[in-house]
Amino acid sequence: MSTETESVDLVDDATVKNVARAALCAALTGAFAYVSFPYPLSPAPVTLQVLGVFLAGLLLGPVWGGAAMVLYLTAGAVGAPVFAGGEAGIGSLVGPTAGYLWSYPLAAGVVGALVHGRSVGPLGAVGVPRLIGAMAVGVCVIYAVGVAGLMAVLGLSLPNAVLTGAVVFLPAEALKMAAAVGIVRSDRLTAA
Amino acid sequence: MLSYTPGSSLAHRLDPRTKLAAQIAFVVAAFAHTTPGGLAALTLLALGILASAHLSPYSAIYAYRFALPFLLVGPLIEGLTLGGFDLTRAFETGLASYRVLLILLVSAAYVRSTPVRESRAAIQWAVPGKPGAFLGMGTAFVFRLLPLLVADLKRAREAMNARLASERAVHERMALLAVTGVERALGRADGFSLALRARCFAWNPTLPALTFGRLDLPALALAAGLALSALY
Incomplete structure (x- = not known):
């Protein structure tokens, strides 16, 4: 690629703040992939990745939240160990969990749009039903695209894909939504 | 890994x-x-x-x-x-x-x-303009920040375990851990953006020639x- 050295095009201050927050949100989603909780309904442990997707939409709004998730996928594709179990590489983006991963930018955008509308305001002003509704729609987006991914990549039929890829995990998603409401209602996050 | x-x-x-x-x-x-x-x-x-x-x-x-x-x-x-x-x-x-x-x-x-710098240069070659610059710089940041945030969460988890967190419900533990994680991440984001501005953060930094x-x-x-x- 060509390198420009003649003039320096500085990034303006508002964008710097959003870029930094988007990068942190992407990295936090990656760090959440390492946190697993035992889950009685499935032998696979539950990670907090999806919580990172919710938070990107809630804290950054639809545009930067979606951008943060695109960043997450790009960094993972070129080798940052940010996917579940510390995986990385383009292979993960066309592997069994491909659908879930590709849905994250869309889900973060949907959650952000439903909670904030066009302009990103303080989360304290948003009612709990609206928060839960937005995240429920986000979960639907993630699992719909995830199940479609399982069907496309592994060639599973629809009922089998829904059973292995969605039904077992939905109770855990309810727990994560409860956690997300607890987070945005927390006194410790007034700065957000 | x-x-x-x-x-x-x-x-x-x-x-x-x-x-x-x-x-x-x-x-x-x-x-x-x-x-x-x-x-x-x-x-x-x-x-x-x-x-x-x-x-x-x-x-x-x-x-x-x-x-x-x-x-x-x-x-x-x-x-x-x-x-x-x-x-x-x-x-x-x-x-x-x-x-x-x-x-x-x-x-x-x-x-x-x-290495990251080569991947970054390839991303910015493939996606021109500011979107490519955003993806390139963001990717480099994620590589740098990930170990810090993983360490933050690990410390928070150890502190929780020392305080009998295992007695709490799972969603409470998730929320406690995630609040700490988000709090640290937002704190780091503010400090990070200040540091970036202090160092003339630009859309066109010098990258290795491919x-x-x-x-x-x-x-x-x-x-x-x-x-x-x-x-x-």
């Missing part, structure tokens, strides 16, 4: 764009030729690619061990029918699972042999051949 390791293997000396093109062509070929014969040929190619990065197949498979249950469960559940076990359906899904395994192995070779070498020519030809093979 799979990550970049410095070295002088063939894969290390290739241009990152060549390696990305070869991976994408491999994916296309694997999806186009999901037959026993096609996958046998691609297995040999995948093993060759791993050898070119001095990476053993076992450590590559171990790096992707969390994807393996999905790959195994797929054929099993697809073969199960009310009347017994349908071998042909299980075999078809098994081929689909196996092609994913091959793709994972090939991407392991890229991750092993490509050049195609003599080695890239056969590798690119291979990528083109794989991509074209999908058509026949």
Whole structure:
């Protein structure tokens, strides 16, 4: 690629703040992939990745939240160990969990749009039903695209894909939504 | 865990764009030729690619061990029918699972042999303008910030365990841990953006110049051949 050295095009201050927050949100989603909780309904442990997707939409709004998730996928594709179990590489983006991963930018955008509308305001002003509704729609987006991914990549039929890829995990998603409401209602996050 | 390791293997000396093109062509070929014969040929190619990065197949498979249950469960559940076990359906899904395994192995070779700065330069070559600059700089930041945030969460978890957090409900523990994680991350974001502005953070920083070498020519030809093979 060509390198420009003649003039320096500085990034303006508002964008710097959003870029930094988007990068942190992407990295936090990656760090959440390492946190697993035992889950009685499935032998696979539950990670907090999806919580990172919710938070990107809630804290950054639809545009930067979606951008943060695109960043997450790009960094993972070129080798940052940010996917579940510390995986990385383009292979993960066309592997069994491909659908879930590709849905994250869309889900973060949907959650952000439903909670904030066009302009990103303080989360304290948003009612709990609206928060839960937005995240429920986000979960639907993630699992719909995830199940479609399982069907496309592994060639599973629809009922089998829904059973292995969605039904077992939905109770855990309810727990994560409860956690997300607890987070945005927390006194410790007034700065957000 | 799979990550970049410095070295002088063939894969290390290739241009990152060549390696990305070869991976994408491999994916296309694997999806186009999901037959026993096609996958046998691609297995040999995948093993060759791993050898070119001095990476053993076992450590590559171990790096992707969390994807393996999905790959195994797929054929099993697809073969199960009310009347017994349908071998042909299980075999078809098994081929689909196996092609994913091959793709994972090939991407392991890229991750092993490509440093962040080269990937970043390749991203900014592929996506021009400010979106490319955002993706490039953001990718570099994620690589740098991830270990910090993982360490933050680990510390928070240790502190929680020391205070009998295991007695609490799971969603309370998730919320406690995540609040701490988000709080630290937002604090880091504010400090980070201040530091970026103090250092003249620009849309056009100086990146390593990428050049195609003599080695890239056969590798690119291979990528083109794989991509074209999908058509026949």
